[in-house]
Amino acid sequence: MKPNGNGKAKESLIRKVVIRDEDGHLVEVKNLTLYADLLTAMHQNGIKALQTNVVQLPLPDNGQLAVVKAVLKTGIGVFTGLGDASPQSVEAELVPHLIRVAETRAKARALRDALGVGVVAVEELTDGASLEALTKSEAAKESPQQSAPADPSKEFVPMTDKQRQMLFRQLAKKGIEGEAAKQHLLTAFGVNDLRKVSRKAASDYIDKLMKENGQGQGNGSHAEASHA
Amino acid sequence: MPDYLSVSQITLYLNCSLHYYFRYIEEREPERHFAALAFGKAIHSALASFHESLKDGKPLPVEEFQRLFRADWAAETTEPLYYANSDTPESLLELGQTLLAEYAQVCRFEVVEAEHRFEVPLCDPDTGEVLCDKPLVGIYDLVTPEGIVEFKTAKSVPDAGQLARHLQLSAYAYAFSFKERRMPTLMFVHLLKLKKPRVEMTAVVRENKHLQFFTRCALAVARGIEANIFAPNPGWGCANCEYARVCGEWP
Ligand code: SF4
Numbered sequence: 001m002k003p004n005g006n007g008k009a010k011e012s013l014i015r016k017v018v019i020r021d022e023d024g025h026l027v028e029v030k031n032l033t034l035y036a037d038l039l040t041a042m043h044q045n046g047i048k049a050l051q052t053n054v055v056q057l058p059l060p061d062n063g064q065l066a067v068v069k070a071v072l073k074t075g076i077g078v079f080t081g082l083g084d085a086s087p088q089s090v091e092a093e094l095v096p097h098l099i100r101v102a103e104t105r106a107k108a109r110a111l112r113d114a115l116g117v118g119v120v121a122v123e124e125l126t127d128g129a130s131l132e133a134l135t136k137s138e139a140a141k142e143s144p145q146q147s148a149p150a151d152p153s154k155e156f157v158p159m160t161d162k163q164r165q166m167l168f169r170q171l172a173k174k175g176i177e178g179e180a181a182k183q184h185l186l187t188a189f190g191v192n193d194l195r196k197v198s199r200k201a202a203s204d205y206i207d208k209l210m211k212e213n214g215q216g217q218g219n220g221s222h223a224e225a226s227h228a
Numbered sequence: 229m230p231d232y233l234s235v236s237q238i239t240l241y242l243n244c245s246l247h248y249y250f251r252y253i254e255e256r257e258p259e260r261h262f263a264a265l266a267f268g269k270a271i272h273s274a275l276a277s278f279h280e281s282l283k284d285g286k287p288l289p290v291e292e293f294q295r296l297f298r299a300d301w302a303a304e305t306t307e308p309l310y311y312a313n314s315d316t317p318e319s320l321l322e323l324g325q326t327l328l329a330e331y332a333q334v335c336r337f338e339v340v341e342a343e344h345r346f347e348v349p350l351c352d353p354d355t356g357e358v359l360c361d362k363p364l365v366g367i368y369d370l371v372t373p374e375g376i377v378e379f380k381t382a383k384s385v386p387d388a389g390q391l392a393r394h395l396q397l398s399a400y401a402y403a404f405s406f407k408e409r410r411m412p413t414l415m416f417v418h419l420l421k422l423k424k425p426r427v428e429m430t431a432v433v434r435e436n437k438h439l440q441f442f443t444r445c446a447l448a449v450a451r452g453i454e455a456n457i458f459a460p461n462p463g464w465g466c467a468n469c470e471y472a473r474v475c476g477e478w479p
Contacts, residue, residue, distance in 0.1 A: 118256050169303075172296070173295075177302060
């Protein structure tokens with residue numbers, strides 16, 4: 001990593017990328033970079049050699065985990081990167097190509113370090129979510145941080161910390177606490193992770209709980225606004 | 229790069245500028261979340277509600293205060309946390325409730341504001357000359373008619389020497405005196421995470437020389453950030469650093 005690198009050039013390598021779940025619903029918008037962009041930037045900066053070697057073949061007794069090491073030689077030094085891939089960390093159609101995926105991930109890692117780019121490359125992601133790279137202007141429309149007041153009914157914007165706290169506080173008022181409260185919320189929102197709860201859904205549920213607790217309505221959206 | 233300076237940015241930069249770089253310049257996702265930080269957050273949010281209730285003249289009963297903390301702690305622990313030593317979610321839950329009950333007993337503060345955000349320009353305290361184009365922002369835990377009260381969860385109270393140079397308190401004194409044109413009284417409340425948990429209050433005095441020192445520190449930090457100067461500072465802070473892995477691979 002090279003923190004003292006050119007900030008503007010680095011910025012141009014970072015894209016907003018939409019992450020969707022298996023059903024195609026927008027889960028979040030992340031700052032990511034692309035392997036192709038990294039490679040182009042590195043070629044412009046001068047690249048002496050980019051070699052890879054397989055550290056581990058994907059076999060049944062290692063859980064089909066392929067590991068590849070990349071060594072990147074540049075004018076400013078040598079950078080290495082390790083990349084891995086297994087059937088759990090790639091999409092189904094890539095399972096026959098685990099070594100290739102691990103190699104791309106290793107090279108992306110080395111390139112990022114050489115260019116001082118801190119955000120991960122799309123190709124390094126291991127969550128199996130389907131990705132759709134956006135241009136910066138398209139991303140601006142989608143990103144909750146950059147867009148002018150987003151319409152929460154149309155896009156996924158995760159609930160705030162304050163909303164999460166209010167949900168637990170309202171449930172505590174009803175005598176539902178700790179793990180029981182967490183399970184209650186997972187069931188109520190139909191998710192397996194509270195990070196998948198949208199701001200709008202949280203706001204509506206806070207309102208509902210507040211009503212049930214005899215505290216009137218409207219504070220759910222207040223919590224949303226004050227901590228957005 | 230943030231377009232403001234905060235007290236936590238300044239202290240983080242001075243402790244380890246590379247840590248600062250990962251958090252504020254790269255905005256990296258933390259590699260792990262520390263239970264101690266989450267615990268402090270839950271304690272502070274429960275305290276804020278307690279202080280609000282005092283301000284409204286309807287003090288929360290201890291049981292309600294503790295219930296708020298239990299809810300806030302549950303909200304914090306929905307994500308996996310890294311627990312130091314022999315801490316567990318249950319032991320911290322117990323500890324938090326005990327500390328807050330103790331605090332409710334000894335608290336005599338008259339509350340003007342709880343969790344109050346401030347924003348002031350960074351000026352020379354004597355001449356008023358603006359030293360930096362970024363404002364200084366922060367959040368006072370508690371504002372009383374006399375000044376500022378700052379809460380910490382810790383294992384011990386800093387010694388006199390550490391208190392004398394404590395930058396956060398100097399920053400608060402600077403911001404308060406900038407707005408109010410008078411030096412605040414400053415109080416540290418330590419919620420001590422001991423076998424026998426207890427609350428300790430320590431009054432701290434600040435004079436003009438402390439404000440001068442603080443503004444020089446803040447200015448040095450602003451210049452360091454502007455000049456892209458970031459370097460690791462391996463030491464005690466590394467044990468609680470959420471970027472230890474990437475730091476190990478730096479540069
Ligand atoms: S591990 Fe230590 S030296 Fe490295 S960034 Fe963190 S605090 Fe700084």
